[in-house]
Amino acid sequence: MKSPLFKGLWLLLLVLSSSMAMAQKLPSIASKTEGMKRYPGYFTFYYDDASGKIWLEIDKLNQEFLYVNSLPAGLGSNDIGLDRGQLGSTKVVYFNRQGPKVMLVQPNLAYRATSNNPNERRAVEESFAQSILWGFKAEAAEGNKVLVDATDFLLRDAHDVVGSIKRSRQGNYKLDASRSALYLPRTKNFPKNTEFEATLTFTGGEDAGRYVREVAPDVNALTLRQHHSFIQLPDSNFQPRQMDPRAGYFGISYFDYSTPVDENIDKRFIARHRLQKKNPTAKVSEAVKPIIYYVDNGAPEPIRSALVEGARWWNQAYEAAGYKNAFQVEVLPDTADPMDVRYNIIQWVHRSTRGWSYGATVVDPRTGEIVKGHVSLGSLRVRQDYMIAEGLLAPYEDGKPASKEMMEMALARIRQLSAHEVGHTLGIMHNYAASSNENASVMDYPHPMVKLNRAGNIDLSKAYETGIGAWDKVAIMYGYQDFPKGTNEQKALNEILQQGAKEGLLFISDRDARAAGGAHPVAHLWDNGLNAAEELANVLRIREKALKNFSEENIKPGAAMSTLEDVLVPIYNFHRYQTEAASKLVGGLNYTYATRGDKQVVTEPVSKSDQQKALDGMLRTISSEVLTLPEDIIKLIPPRAPGLGNNRELFAKRTGLTFDPLAAAEASADFSLSLLLHPERASRLVELNARHSSLGLQDVTEQLIDKTWKARREKGLQEVVQMQTEQLVLTHLLQLAHNENTSYQARAIATAALQQIKDYANRKRNEGSSSPYQAHLAFALDRLNRPVTEEIKPSRSLDLPPGAPIGSGEVIGCE
Incomplete structure (x- = not known):
């Protein structure tokens, strides 16, 4: 009779021999990829032109990295979403090999134990579900490397286009594999990031809604592009900064089960870019690595220059925090890919109707470090401001040139909007109390400040503020100040906020300002003035004057008279x-x-x-x-x-x-x-x-x-x-x-x-x-x-x- 020990050894040898046999059956990566085009980089991959497949070489098993999907070519409907440049969520993932399978695993970072005790960490990991995002089959191997066919993973509807259209009740679509393929012009590799892109076609359309019909050349076939980014995790030198409700930052949060019982288990940290002074002890210092943003080269002039100028306002805030040239803005080079994680982007997005602009980020879920900022600006916004100015000025008098004030007002708004959305990608929330603090923040929503001059005529010369506000400087100091060694950081951060409060600066954000039954007397969207009631009286006077002047001169000569209604709506x-x-x-x-x-x-x-x-x-x-x-x-x-x-x-x-x-x-x-x-x-x-x-x-x-x-x-x-x-x-x-x-x-x-x-x-x-x-x-x-x-x-x-x-x-x- 064999002993239990003998049985155990026999089973172990059997498993090892089976694994070795399986490994021996797999061809080498070199032989499997012979004749294919090789793309060396963070994750080396190969393209097989004959089959239209991408083969991914995985040499970093069980090593975490960031995975982001995005939408480089969108649908064009503000109501459905799915905009050009739209980012999906940022996920920490890793590849794990289990016999013949390779799993793409997303650990559950919402629940952690930051203890050094591996058993304590394991107890938390096993208490909450993980997610396996995809399963691959190992097709070739060399040493610690394994080759998988990544084509189906890249050609799936990762951005949930089908779900987005369905949720907006605009139709039931499905992905058509026969009309989908890898998009090689945007499939690239770099030392710290690997970028894939696919052209995907969604078919259906029998019940397509109005929003789809507005933008699709054929409602039975919607073709978009989806992008996948594998990104090396930032190193461990980034120092997370604790969130304070008074500071006005987005951020990350998680439950840390290794926290002592007498402390808060809910950990919160702000989202911010990595920025360090070359000399933290100096009052003013250059940055080790400045933050650089790039404006979409597809934006036309003079809008492109306005976007650059508005975004550059943020350097005023970094200067107030003791940095020199730490925030820079340039125009995107033709050779750059806006979806490349290495570029912070201000993108000019076209839609069929006017709509919201927004600032999105790729954030390391472990620490709150912003890896990439991506601003999407709706191109029709500038035209709406121009039309508001037309309604206010009635500028098309026969025999006279149209007022330049309209374009000046529209561009002033674009500068402010560029600064606003960049602010979100720096980690900063809305501040809807800023208009009561003499427009102390570009993170408010500004209504055009219109006045009646001494002659009783409408004056748009100061419709929008220029430059960063006092609150914005406080926020940047809180989020980005680089303190010398030995500084009590929490005390120093509290002093920044206390000083702002002493100066009368107030921060009130979304929930308090957006509620229809809201109670805060100064937290409002699209308002002006120190006192809302007094400014209402002023706005009604402006409205009365504009309606008194309203005539056919509010539209250009030759325009259909019925278009007067378009101009009348925002004035009424x-x-x-x-x-x-x-x-x-x-x-x-x-x-x-x-x-x-x-x-x-x-x-x-x-x-x-x-x-x-x-x-x-x-x-x-x-x-x-x-x-x-x-x-x-x-x-x-x-x-x-x-x-x-x-x-x-x-x-x-x-x-x-x-x-x-x-x-x-x-x-x-x-x-x-x-x-x-x-x-x-x-x-x-x-x-x-x-x-x-x-x-x-x-x-x-x-x-x-x-x-x-x-x-x-x-x-x-x-x-x-x-x-x-x-x-x-x-x-x-x-x-x-x-x-x-x-x-x-x-x-x-x-x-x-x-x-x-x-x-x-x-x-x-x-x-x-x-x-x-x-x-x-x-x-x-x-x-x-x-x-x-x-x-x-x-x-x-x-x-x-x-x-x-x-x-x-x-x-x-x-x-």
Whole structure:
């Protein structure tokens, strides 16, 4: 009888002999790749022209590297996404050989143990799932090297084009292998990165949506290109920097299970480029290796120069942090590939409609080091700004040259936009409080600053700021300051933020600014001024002046008169974002991202007087005076000329082909009311009034009814606009009263306001004879008397045409 030890040795020999036999069966890499074109580099690969295959030589088994997929040739639809240059997520991966198979493994870095104890690390690794992204078959071997066929891996839909189209409800497509192939012009190799590219065709199209039909030459075949990058991991000399909620940085986070029980297990570090001073002890020093960005050479002039100039503003911030020429911007050489990880890129992206620009990054998930910054700028943005300027200036007077102010304003916006998106790729978040700090950051969303000069004419000379703001310098100092040895880094970083707070600089980011029911009095998108209510009054004056001047001179000679509507839309809605800003003062709460002991404001209600000013401005935006377009404008706009057609940039209509001034007024009034009577704002008004005797929801509803239902009756079109707005007030109060997400007392006050309208309508109905106003009252009473199930489903109001992004906006990291 054989002993257990003998059995174990016999099994081990059997396994080893099987492995050796398998290895012996594999041909050598040299013989397998004979006649193929060899691409030496980080991962050497071979191209077989006869079969159209790529063979990958893996000489770094079980060594981690970065893997990124991207989209060098996109779909062209802002609504679906899938833009030229779009980056996928950054993954840490490694190749692992298991017998005849080679697996591409993604470890789970969201859960780690940074302990030196291998057993402690293994316990965490085995507690959470890993992901095997692909399985290859070993086809040849030499020593520690193995050769695999990588073709199917490279020709798959790694960027999930199919999913993106399906999620946007634009059709069901599938990858067609017969119309897909490797794209050799962008398949390259370098010492620290290996780049592959493939042309992929997606077929289907029977149910293709409008967005696909807008951009595809044939909806049955969508051909794009996808890119794969294998990137050597950065060395271990990068020092991660801890995240502070006051600093305004993106970053990485993970759970570290080796953390002592009395410390926070959730570790957070900011995302930043590697930047070191040659002499950290010097007040000003050159960088060991500067950060260099490259502007797309496909951007036309004068836009290309504007992109370069705007991006270079960031060097001002690095100079404030003690660097010399540490941030540089050049035009991309013709020989460079924009998807090559070695290049930080500012790319000029074309789409069928205007849309957001954004800054993406390749970030080392282990440390937060930014390996590559990639900015995508929508090319139609500059044209939208130009059109806004046309609407404001009415510049096409017969016999006179058009004003240069329009192009100057559009280029000023492009400079600012370039700086903004580059800021994201430096690791920095939006700062929507900057406009209240004298435009202290390019990371805010700027509305054009328009003024009336002494002669009462519109002045665009300072529509957009130039240069980096004070907050941007604080942010760069926090993220990139290189401290001398022996410095207490955490103390020094805290002092940077404390000093910024002492100077009155405030950082408030996305969640607090984007919420429709938001409460922060200075955190807004596309606003201006120190006080939102005061600036709303100024914006309404600008709007009034522009509408007074509006004429056929707002379009070029020879242009179809129906295109006046295109120019009118942003002018009629010129106040929309300042209205949104003012609404946040009503039921507003001032606060900061304070930390214990930093002496910043934690919470502080907006004063009752400031809330009242904001309410006054909001109520003005729904007045018939503001909402009603003048007759001399209405009669200038005919139905759309042949070939132009309707599009999303125009006013919605209830009148068919003809221009509908009532629909424009409806959408604008509905927008203001949706902000003012937002369920969260209504609930907050009740709560803050109870605690501080500030403006209450009852104050708001009473003034709202006084300014609409109980206001003096207008005549003509203004009367119809007035009655339309009153029905909208009724709609929003009905929705508020029956919204179960609203507090009980807010619903009670809304119900009381409805009863007030009902009593008033009944009284007025008994006073008059048949008239449009009497019909209006009867309709309102009918709505008020309907069963609850019908009350909470009123007719849907019209939406405003899209406004953001101004200059043709995040998501976090975007505009």
